[in-house]
């Protein structure tokens with residue numbers, strides 16, 4: 165297929181080139197040519213002359229089925245919020261999680277997300293929903309020591325290992341080894357998840373250094389800050405995604421940098437749960453630490469619109485640093501695509517619009533008030549971060565397949581999903 169006359173192509177290549185009035189030729193799900201006036205040889209033609217194309221958006225941390233609890237738990241801090249959520253989650257069935265994942269995907273796809281790294285329970289149902297939707301799925305069976313879906317922490321760990329093994333064979337999603345956090349997992353569970361991630365060579369991740377309370381508890385219990393404690397267990401390396409890291413210390417930043425670990429930034433959720441401190445993004449970027457963007461779950465955000473998170477991240481850090489040039493637009497934008505690909509260790513496949521990469525795109529219509537005017541006094545990256553939102557997305561494409569085309573869902577049945585969620589959540 166040819167995406168014809170794309171008004172703008174934000175490539176996110178190493179020079180951050182933005183092309184105008186250019187075609188993209190896609191074959192077998194890959195980008196094979198980017199040039200003006202590509203000759204047609206019986207390919208399908210799609211007119212993009214009034215749209216911008218960007219790399220598909222990458223959400224590196226979500227809990228998609230928590231769409232089911234949207235609005236259930238506002239105005240609570242993390243630890244009270246978590247108690248309430250754990251009680252609600254104990255009632256979930258496979259059917260809830262399947263439809264909750266689909267609801268999350270419906271929203272994410274509508275807002276231009278092509279890749280989701282999801283963190284939750286009932287992994288087979290989530291994997292099935294992801295397969296049916298056509299997105300790139302990275303997911304786990306989250307492990308913690310609290311009573312709930314499993315009789316013992318060992319059962320939870322073993323189930324997580326089984327899922328990883330199965331998905332490495334099935335190959336339609338990419339499995340991850342996740343320990344929930346050091347406040348819900350004991351040392352043994354954390355150690356086991358590290359062993360599993362090494363055994364199968366998959367990414368590992370954990371919520372960490374979210375609140376001051378977590379850091380104090382870690383110092384009391386382990387005589388180390390959370391990331392120091394994880395480092396002692398050999399947890400921190402290039403396969404590690406550290407979610408949040410708001411209370412990270414300078415010493416912990418050095419550990420992250422030395423071991424090439426990655427950080428997932430969830431600005432809206434962090435502000436809504438009142439973590440009391442923004443992650444030191446400027447320091448992280450100056451140290452060349454990979455920071456990727458994420459929404460977190462829809463019970464602490466409460467949507468899955470990464471455009472909102474880009475804007476909030478920019479505002480959060482400029483405000484906290486008391487410095488309007490503390491973070492640059494391009495740095496914020498990078499977190500939603502190329503840095504996300506690096507965090508998931510798939511930058512050879514996704515994260516930019518370049519020949520040889522997967523044809524994963526997010527497109528937006530430019531004939532809109534929020535993109536006007538566009539001239540030498542402003543720029544399109546600024547409009548995307550500060551003026552546009554997920555509602556301006558017109559098309560979402562993964563491996564050359566339209567999942568959302570001119571604002572119509574192509575792989576998911578919106579009415580069926582909403583009807584089923586309403587039915588399941590009516591009490």
Ligand SMILES: [Zn+2]
Nearest residue numbers: 371407460461
């Ligand atoms: Zn989370």
